[in-house]
Amino acid sequence: MTAQVIDGKAFAATVREKVAGHVARLKEEHGITPGLAVVLVGEDPASQVYVRSKGKQTVEAGMNSYEHKLEADTSEADLLAVVDQLNNDPNVHGILVQLPLPGHLNEDLIINSIAPEKDVDGFHISNVGLLGTGQKSMVPCTPLGCLMMLRDHHGSLSGMDAVVIGRSNIVGKPMAQLLLGDSCTVTIAHSRTKDLPEVVRRADIVVAAVGRPEMVPGDWIKEGATVIDVGINRIDAPEKGEGKTRLVGDVHYESAAAVAGAITPVPGGVGPMTIACLLANTVTACCRANGLAEPEGLTA
Numbered sequence: 001m002t003a004q005v006i007d008g009k010a011f012a013a014t015v016r017e018k019v020a021g022h023v024a025r026l027k028e029e030h031g032i033t034p035g036l037a038v039v040l041v042g043e044d045p046a047s048q049v050y051v052r053s054k055g056k057q058t059v060e061a062g063m064n065s066y067e068h069k070l071e072a073d074t075s076e077a078d079l080l081a082v083v084d085q086l087n088n089d090p091n092v093h094g095i096l097v098q099l100p101l102p103g104h105l106n107e108d109l110i111i112n113s114i115a116p117e118k119d120v121d122g123f124h125i126s127n128v129g130l131l132g133t134g135q136k137s138m139v140p141c142t143p144l145g146c147l148m149m150l151r152d153h154h155g156s157l158s159g160m161d162a163v164v165i166g167r168s169n170i171v172g173k174p175m176a177q178l179l180l181g182d183s184c185t186v187t188i189a190h191s192r193t194k195d196l197p198e199v200v201r202r203a204d205i206v207v208a209a210v211g212r213p214e215m216v217p218g219d220w221i222k223e224g225a226t227v228i229d230v231g232i233n234r235i236d237a238p239e240k241g242e243g244k245t246r247l248v249g250d251v252h253y254e255s256a257a258a259v260a261g262a263i264t265p266v267p268g269g270v271g272p273m274t275i276a277c278l279l280a281n282t283v284t285a286c287c288r289a290n291g292l293a294e295p296e297g298l299t300a
Ligand SMILES: Nc1nc(=O)c2c([nH]1)NC[C@@H]1CN(c3ccc(C(=O)N[C@@H](CCC(=O)O)C(=O)O)cc3)C=[N+]21
Pocket: 047, 050, 096, 097, 098, 099, 100, 121, 141, 232, 247, 266, 267, 268, 269, 270, 271, 272, 273, 274, 275
C-alpha cells in the first residue's frame, strides 16, 4: 500500500478561505474587523519567520494584525503591562505570546495573564480545564488542525484506536482530549512507555509529537493506519551541499508512507494548518466577544 498524502498546505488554504468569508461577513453585517496581536520577545530567527508569516496571513484574511516586538531583556512587569493593554483593547480579539520566552520570564505566569477569551493559543489554564471537561473553550491550534484533517479524511473517528506519541501541554495532551471528545480510544505514549513499537502498531490513528527527527519508522505503523506527523525538525542535509539543511518530521516518511493508509508530509502538513487555525480561533474569539453565532466549521 502507498499512503494517500494528506495535503495540509491545500487544506489550510481552504480553512483560510472560510476564515476570510466570515471576516467579510463580520465587516459587512456588523462593522467589526477581527484583530490578532502577536507578541515576540527577543530575536530568535525562527520565531521571527513564524511571526512574519502569521502577520501576513492575518492581513490576507482581512483581519487586523498587531505586532509587538520587545527586547530580549524585557522585564516580566513590562511584558505583563503589554498583555494587560491588549486584554483591554476592544480591537484585539486574539492574543498570542510567541513561545519559548527568554529564560528569565515565567511562561505560565505570562500565559495565564492573557484574558482566557482572547487566548487564541488555548494555553491558559482556564481553557485547558474547559477542554478537559468538554466545555466550550479556545482550542490549541496545532491539535485543532490535526483534528480537522482527521475528520476530513475519516468522517467519524468514533471507536478508532488513537495513539498520541508525546505528552506536551501544547500538543500531546490537548490532542488526546480532542480525540477522546470524538470518541476515539486514546493512548498517550511517551519516552517511558514500555514497548512503544507494539503500542503504536495497535493504532488506527498515530499522532507523532515528540520533536525527535524520524523516530517513528514504518515498521511501527499498522497497515492502513492514518499518520499525523506534528514534528518539524531541521536536520543537516550534506547530500544537498555543504552546510545545507532540510525539514523532517518525527516520522520516517518514506517507510511509513509505504504501509500507512494516509499520512501528512513535513513540510506542508500540520504546520500550515496550525497558522490557519490561529486565524480561525481569532474569528471565533471575535464572534464570541460580540455575542454572535460561532463560525461554522472552524471550531472543535
Ligand atoms: N505561542 C505560540 N504559538 C504557536 O503556535 C507557536 C509558538 N508560540 N512558537 C513557535 C511554534 C512553531 N509554530 C509553527 C507554525 C507553523 C509552521 C509552518 O507553517 N511550517 C511549515 C514550514 C516552515 C518552514 O519551511 O520552516 C510547514 O510545516 O510546512 C511551523 C511552526 C507555531 N508555534
